[in-house]
Amino acid sequence: DTGVSQDPRHKITKRGQNVTFRCDPISEHNRLYWYRQTLGQGPEFLTYFQNEAQLEKSRLLSDRFSAERPKGSFSTLEIQRTEQGDSAMYLCASSRDGGSYNSPLHFGNGTRLTVT
């Protein structure tokens, strides 16, 4: 179990630029989640995948956000035309499908995005 890996750890970009983050989940986990966290708040759900299928997207996820998990392994989260309000910690988590939704999440250390 090598844990959930996220890359990069930090990203500074100018408003209007596009950014892409990568997440590598724990290898035997077939569920993968993206969350966003701002200072003093808990993680806010963005989207999740079961294998390669994107099963749910939050209303927080505007048209500028897109996530993929093409082969059911790693995932990417892209933000187009970044805005200052996108500045946050982006968290990836994975879990095992045990036939129910009781499995806890295993989190990566996050990617901190700063939009200037």
Next chain:
Amino acid sequence: GDSVTQMEGPVTLSEEAFLTINCTYTATGYPSLFWYVQYPGEGLQLLLKATKADDKGSNKGFEATYRKETTSFHLEKGSVQVSDSAVYFCALINTNAGKSTFGDGTTLTVKP
């Protein structure tokens, strides 16, 4: 929709003091309940969980009991240590949905 409310922090205690962090939830159906902990400079990690009413989750001296009648899952520890200083998040997973819903976190500082 689902929601989790945690007692506001920060909480500052002396070593060996008793800890309670309150958590209440709103959810349809029968959610599973979790406490996650985030130590300084680290990612969130599971502390304990309970999947049905009256279940007690426990780990590292922490305990929480799933109380359906009061929709609560309060975190307790009888004697805190400096190493327990962290941010604690209460969360639920609704069995009707795949996503977890988190509270805003409670920062605990334990002083020697």
